[in-house]
Amino acid sequence: MLTRLITQSVDKITVRELTEDCHCNRSTFYYYSDNIDKLADAALERALPYELPLALLSFLTAGNAPDNANRQLDAIVKERVSMRSEYIDMLCRLLNGPNASLVEREVKAAMMQMLPVIITRLFPDKKVDEVSARIVFESATGSILSMMAYRGASDLKIPVERIILTMAPELPQAFIACLKRATAEHGQPTTDRQSPLPEAD
Incomplete structure (x- = not known):
């Protein structure tokens, strides 16, 4: 997620791109995160x-x-x-x-x-x-x-x-x-x- 945030606006990042990056399915993604905005906030909070x-x-x-x-x-x-x-x-x-x-x-x-x-x-x-x-x-x-x-x-x-x-x-x-x-x-x-x-x- 952080790597994509360097080059892509958060509103342009898709669930499909993230699932491909993580090699998981959509069900797994939504199990851990409600939406991309919350995922971006969480990623920044942990990693910055x-x-x-x-x-x-x-x-x-x-x-x-x-x-x-x-x-x-x-x-x-x-x-x-x-x-x-x-x-x-x-x-x-x-x-x-x-x-x-x-x-x-x-x-x-x-x-x-x-x-x-x-x-x-x-x-x-x-x-x-x-x-x-x-x-x-x-x-x-x-x-x-x-x-x-x-x-x-x-x-x-x-x-x-x-x-x-x-x-x-x-x-x-x-x-x-x-x-x-x-x-x-x-x-x-x-x-x-x-x-x-x-x-x-």
Whole structure:
């Protein structure tokens, strides 16, 4: 199923194709799955690796000092990326395929569970505006998944380490700065902020 999701839209995949792939009959297929959409969701949930997005998000909890983030870089790459590179390749290809929106939804749902953990580690004794934190997180995850899709479009010619080294530590620190501002402005309406843009004549 995953191999077909790389090249075929899920609504174009037929039961006949899947039964031929698995060498089973239609009765066996419907015994294990009600329909193709549910099968696709289940396949993605079981098989998608989250090592690369989690590795990049790890920089958000690495601290504010560049040297601290840099010290953790090698460990993060080894722990979350190098050991399961073939699964990360699959994710990159899927994000560049016809089912990218489905794959992105599944990955974001898993990564969204990390948001409370990230907020707690960064600001253990403070409250963060939930809307602002969600905006920052959506921006961070969207950027990560876009770069993974770009790697898939390059036919995996761009090393994973190159993506991480290009982003870190400056980009994660920018996200941390946005979260700090959300902490400082907790409870204040967005319209209360002074606009950095000049007033129109």
